[in-house]
Amino acid sequence: MKNLRLIWVLLLVLMIGGCDLFTGSDDEIKEPTAEKKFMWNAMNYWYYWQGEVDELDDEFNDDKSKFYNYLNNNSDAEELFESLRHPEDDFSFFIDDYEEFQDEQDGVYAALGFNYGFIRISQTEYMGYVRYVIPNTPAEEAGFKRLDLFTEVDGNTITENNYLDLLTSDSNHELTMVHLERTEDDFTIVEDSTVSVNSEEVVEDPVLKTEVIDTAGVSIGYISYNAFRDNYHSRLNEVFGEFQSQNIDDLVLDLRYNGGGSVLTSQLLASLISGLGSNDKYATLAYNEKRSERSRDLYFLDEVPLKDEDDEFNNSEPINNLSLSTVYILVSRSTASASEAVINSLKPYMDVTIIGLKTVGKDEGSLTLYDTSPPYLDDSDANPDHKKAIQPIVTKIINSQGSDYPDGFAPDGYVNGECAENADGSDVVDNCINEITVDNLIERPALGSPDEPLFSRAIDLIIGQTAKQKQATETRLPTLREIEIKNGVQDLRPNGNGMYIEPFMVPTDEK
CATH class of the missing domain: 2.30.42.10 (PDZ domain)
Structure with missing residues (x-):
């Protein structure tokens, strides 16, 4: 009887106190960190796959208890970010310190x-x-x-x-x-x-090597360009001025180690090559359905945009364009994003010959988002309590003919993931060339040398010479296999395969 009375007393206490002990009130739920709340809000606002991720649905945060529990169930902001990524997304990434990241984008690391x-x-x-x-x-x-x-x-x-x-x-x-x-x-x-x-x-200058080769009465310019950096525009323009002064007939653009960078810089490079200008459509930035009003067309450039002392594009200089009708581009399995955007955007206007191996296929652009008010683009007003930021995919880049490049670009002769071979084991005479051969690793030709296999093939095409064949009596040593690394380039550059949009290129007015 005493136990029964005790049970009734406990039930009465629960009835007076309400049901919060069972369900938990909003006041009892631990508020997520500022980093986590920013992470969800910014992804909900911008993420390209926002409409396909249940946890990023606009109504997901209506139930405060459910929303806070979800955020808190992730140990930190980076784990939360990873949980919100779409399965098709290989390229969005978390930034632990955005000041260091900004230096990396400028080539300092x-x-x-x-x-x-x-x-x-x-x-x-x-x-x-x-x-x-x-x-x-x-x-x-x-x-x-x-x-x-x-x-x-x-x-x-x-x-x-x-x-x-x-x-x-x-x-x-x-x-x-x-x-x-x-x-x-x-x-x-x-x-x-x-x-x-x-x-x-x-401090890396993205222009690694330039050469001008005169052969068979043809002047051929060569540039090894390894990152699209918006603080090296004048340097890039200077190189093309040198090509202009030497009256080159053809250009070989080596992008085999270029994982991407600034979309604006890709516009500049394409303009320097083609001579196209502001009346010619370069590409379209297509955002998700939620931000479709921000989708916009980009155009080739009439002048070179330069940063001022405040890191803003308020200056410019005359452009040294070549007005070519053909370009030869050297590529590899590490060629990605902004490099591919140049290829894709030039194709409707000129002959683009690809030499090397199939490229990555990254036709998506990103924005750096900070913990500030929407649209999360202004780092000068970011939360001073932390340096976390994110670089999510927010857009697809499409050329003037409506084509993207999710499968990358493959040279002639690329079959089932490899360069095709003749019955005798020699390479088919085409543009699919793997530089990782035993012969090449023994001979070790320099970039820009006429003996370097990819550049040599470009020279042959330019002067109309058939590709060189091995003598039948010479033993042909094997082609080795480079390890393909997920998510792009494994090299000295942090996040080397990103393609990012300058904040000023994003319309911020809602319609």
């Missing part, structure tokens, strides 16, 4: 000073290779050269399980260097020495 990739030698053997070396960096001081090879990092043999983690841009490293030597019908790996390379602040 901690690095070793060389761009690298990895090669599978056999089922169990792997090695790294140097794609290129930035001048005046620790890698150059250590004596690194293009197509140098290494098999160990800090005493660790490169394997399938560790190759992504061995080299970090903010640490010093020791690399075990090797080279290849021919045997009677194969090759062998010969160890050389261990080389130390330090990590320091690197």
